Amino acid sequence: xxxxxxxxxxxxxxxxxxxxxxxxxxxxxxxxxxxxxxxxxxxxxxxxxxxxxxxxxxxxxxxxxxxxxxxxxxxxxxxxxxxxxxxxxxxxxxxxxxxxxxx
Numbered sequence: 136x137x138x139x140x141x142x143x144x145x146x147x148x149x150x151x152x153x154x155x156x157x158x159x160x161x162x163x164x165x166x167x168x169x170x171x172x173x174x175x176x177x178x179x180x181x182x183x184x185x186x187x188x189x190x191x192x193x194x195x196x197x198x199x200x201x202x203x204x205x206x207x208x209x210x211x212x213x214x215x216x217x218x219x220x221x222x223x224x225x226x227x228x229x230x231x232x233x234x235x236x237x238x
Contacts, residue, residue, distance in 0.1 A: 137177065139178070142174075142200060142201065147175040149200075158171075160189070160193075164185055
């Protein structure tokens with residue numbers, strides 16, 4: 136997945152969390168709905184102005200739109216998780232354990 140596709144997928148994910156249609160978000164940022172489709176499909180990158188408006192309307196920062204670790208492969212995710220676990224103090228590790236066993 137390239138940068139355009141990851142960005143589009145993140146925008147789509149955040150939009151769907153709000154239960155908005157592509158048309159609603161495109162109206163909010165004043166772009167053609169077809170352009171929103173192309174952005175979410177990873178065919179086009181939004182302009183800086185549109186990127187700022189997308190982030191603002193979705194209630195996130197621009198950097199949040201590019202934070203796409205969830206699209207990494209499983210091995211990469213496991214390494215990141217293990218690294219994070221290794222750095223936890225005892226209290227945090229016990230808390231994490233209680234969360235994980237209840238998934």
